Amino acid sequence: MQDNPPVSSARRAITRRQILMGAAALGLSAGSSARVSAQTWPSQNILLVVPFTPGGSTDILARLLGQRLEAAVKNPVIVESRPGAGGSVGVGSVARATPDGHTLVMGHIGTFAVNPALYPKLAYDPMKSFEPVSGIANVHNMLVVHPDVPAKSLQELIDYAKQNPGKLNYASGGIGSAAHIATVALCDRTGMSMTHVPYRGTAPAVTDLLGGRVQVMFTGAPNLVQHVEGGTMRALAVSGLSRLEAAPTVPTVAELGFPGFEASQWYGILVPAGTTKPIVDRLNAEIRAAMGAPEIAERLSLEGAEVWTTTPDEFRRHIASEMARWGDLVKRAGIKPE
Structure with missing residues (x-):
């Protein structure tokens, strides 16, 4: 058997040029495809998944954004609730969806910063299973009590809880929910102790607080402002570093x-x-254009929220820092899923 004949240097140069030209052509083709894909997006209905039950802050914000986005891109945006396992069911379903820009998820502190520490076998990786697009809003939590609770201030609530161990129950939208973690953080800082009563979503938790079946809640202000204004709840504090325009007399923690x-x-x-x-x-x-409209900022402000848009990289860095911050609290507090 004879060896292959030697290849001349000229022929090697031609072959190398052909390979490089072919690779460049492929790269141009791929880039053109990506550009066309972006230019023709959306080519079908956009699905915006809310990983919680309807009626909470996540649902409110998703529907507000969905309406604006639909008007901007002239294409239907369908908001769909997929609750379960602290939001993990809905978020996991989007992680497995076709990556073509037609399936979005409303992420938030619970599903992307808390759940990784709460669920040892999470069906998604917040940093690897998704491409962050943009933040859209910050929602300050509001600490409220049923009118039957004698406390008129945060300090009075702390004193009452310490003097009446086991008497106060606080509601949340579920174990590991934003309301649960915020209340744990508050108790950790103040030394207050209350019994956690988790619900399957914020709406039923608010209903039971109104009915007096639970006494305390520390959740998103948009769910509570109207009840505070109506006198069916008493607001003691808010969780941000500045007061809310929607409730200017309520101090910050x-x-x-x-x-x-x-x-x-x-x-x-x-x-x-x-x-x-x-x-x-x-x-x-x-998204940034939709959330940047003055009427959106005004609408959110009246409900106790604020517009917060970011670049994709800024949002990614924020998620990473929040995972470290709240993951540490979950571990220290020994919070376990149901």
């Missing part, structure tokens, strides 16, 4: 003797990993 305390909820849009950068950038631009 920080100014009531606990400097630096902050336990607000954040929300943002993510898409499945593998979604091309042109589509992510197009989505980011559309």
Whole structure:
């Protein structure tokens, strides 16, 4: 058997040029495809998944964004609730969706910062299963009590809880929910002790607080402002570093003797990993434009929230820092899923 004949240097140079030209052509083709994909997006209905039951802050914000996004891109945006396992069911379903920009998830502090520490076998990785698109809003938690609770201030609530161990129950939208973690953070900082009563979503928790079946709640202000104004709940404090325009007389926890305390909820849009950068950038631009309208800022402000938009990289860094912060609290408090 004879060896292959030697290849001349000229022939090697031609072959190398052909390979390089072919690779460049493929790269151009791939880039053109990505650009066309971004230019023709959306080509079908957009599904925006809310991983909780309807009626909470996540649902309120998703529907507000969905309406604005639909008007901007001239394409239907369907908001769908997929609750379960602290939001993990809905978020996990989006992680497995086709990465074409037509399936979005409303991420928030619970599903992306708390759940990784709460669930040892989470069906998604917050940092690897998604492409962050943009933050959309910050929602300050409001600490409220049923009118039958004698406390008229945060300090009076702390004193009452210490003097009446086991008497106060606080509600949340579920174990590991933003309301649960915020209340744990408050108790950790103040030394207060109350019994946790988890519900399957914020709406039923608020209903039972109104009925007096639970006495305390520390959750997103948009769910509570109307009840505070109506006198069916009493507001004692808010969780941000500044007061809410919607409730200017309610002090922050920080100014009531606990400097630096902050336990607000954040929300943002993510898409499945593998979604091309042109589509992510197009989505980011559309979302930031939608949330940047003055009437949106005014609407959110009246409900106790504020617009918070980011670049994809800024949102990714924020998720990573929040995972470290709240994951540490979950472990220290020994919080376990049901």
